[in-house]
Amino acid sequence: MSSDVSDPGLAESGVRRIEWADRSMPVLRRIREQFAVERPLDGLKIAACMHVTTETANLIRTLQAGGAEVALAASNPLSTQDDTAAALVKEYGAAVFARQGVDRDGYYRHIHQALEIGPDLVLDDGCDLVNTLHTERLDLADGVRAGCESTTTGVIRLHQMARENALRFPMVAVNDTDTKHMFDNRYGTGQSTLDGIVRATNTLLAGKTIVIAGFGYCGRGLAERARGMGGRVVVTEIDPVKALDAVLQGYRVQPMAQAAEDGDIFITVTGNTDVIGAEHFARMKDGAILANSGHFDVEIDVRALADLTVEIRHEVRPQADEYVLADGRRLVLLAEGRLVNLAAAEGHPAAVMDMSFADQALTCEWLVGQDLAPGVYDVPEAIDTEVARLKLGSMDIEIDALTQDQEIYLSSWRRGS
Incomplete structure (x- = not known):
């Protein structure tokens, strides 16, 4: 063939x-x-x-x-x-x-x-x-x-x-x-996404406000590692249960419209479309970094970003394009909005x-x-x-096994506590 x-x-x-x-x-x-x-x-x-x-x-x-x-x-x-x-x-x-x-x-x-x-x-x-x-x-x-x-x-x-x-x-x-879910989404995406962002921008994560859209397995892994690198993590969510989980883990939870004003780095991991759009770009600070590690190039509305732009400076760094808005603010889009962990890293x-x-x-x-x-x-x-x-x-790790009595206990309703 x-x-x-x-x-x-x-x-x-x-x-x-x-x-x-x-x-x-x-x-x-x-x-x-x-x-x-x-x-x-x-x-x-x-x-x-x-x-x-x-x-x-x-x-x-x-x-x-x-x-x-x-x-x-x-x-x-x-x-x-x-x-x-x-x-x-x-x-x-x-x-x-x-x-x-x-x-x-x-x-x-x-x-x-x-x-x-x-x-x-x-x-x-x-x-x-x-x-x-x-x-x-x-x-x-x-x-x-x-x-x-x-x-x-x-x-x-x-x-x-x-x-x-x-x-x-x-x-x-x-x-x-x-x-x-555990290895690929949480530990894999968590590490490789930040790896891609750092390779593309050489930015220091410590002290930055890092906005993570989505708190599924990928979002949790990202939040853990971003916080471990010294980032101030903000989570955006549509699911009340996941939002509550993020709050109880100590993260700040906000709507994207509000987080857009504070974020230094934005990362989408939702699997959905138009998670970050024109109304959010309008509120972002100069130099904000936009990255996607969720699904293809639809999570960040790249067309809307281009419509707001007076100049696109391609490849200011490998896999980093700078969009200059009419008011002079610059937004940096990584990997054309595609998966940053694969396009900008390995x-x-x-x-x-x-x-x-x-x-x-x-x-x-x-x-x-x-x-x-x-x-x-x-x-x-x-x-x-x-x-x-x-x-x-x-990994040369051993674990315990149930005894016969433990198996009987777990499988029987007739034995009391």
Whole structure:
């Protein structure tokens, strides 16, 4: 099968980086070794739309070890690592359609090219591949047995499709596992987002007012780490329960319209659209930094920002564009409003993706033996538990086990206190 990558000559560099990431991914490595022996995915074709990074490369290697043929398109052009893409094609035999920085047309062209494999299983990161199957490639949709989705936004879309009886095959919400919420969203997004902001701006976080839109798992992780770096954290929310949680954890909670006047750095992690818009830009102080680590480039209304602008100074620093407003104020937009942790940094540390991709690999294995109706399904609890167990083992950490008497006590209602 053909591929579309920027420079096959970068493969050697990509291999080095992939192997470096693999050192921090012991759980996935153990699954890959098991897959190589058992071959649970023999004969299956998998189409994936994911971030083309070194960590993803090690997931692709694991699926291949299980016997699968894999075609990969990029879920975010700004996160694509061209050397990783080249290595996957030249050294590991995957079909890859990804070039760093391609435009919207190129992005969807690559998704269509990956789907030409005629997939049995699909792996998606934002639901664009699944959406394409349901809107433009219905000829291939009926051949898909099942798939996995690894983002909050993607899962929201899938549930809506299921409610409208539009979903044509079963999808597993890998995003909703406890291990992914804990490691990927909380610890991964929390660290990698601040890493991207610091790389793009070289700003000091200590003493800054950092406004975080959304207090889900990603928002909590960000707030913890921003406070740990000396930031004064403000949280904006639409959910009363999450807002109350933020208050009780000691954060200031305000509407965005109010926080806009005080913030030095704004970070969106909601999965929704137009979280920061024209009315907020109008209130921001000179030099405010705008970053998104939630969903694509829709959370910050970049078009509204451009409409208010008299001059755009592109690349004042790598991945930092300065928008000069009519009154002379300057607002700095990072990564064009796309995911700052992937565009301006390297995404989650490999040790984080180790668990998320272990969930993905074991869920693919589980799906092979299932006959599910179209709908959205949770990852079996046994898989989530096994991934956590393997991770603890890789860290040489042991935990207690229930005694027989304790198991009886927990499972019986007849025994009193």
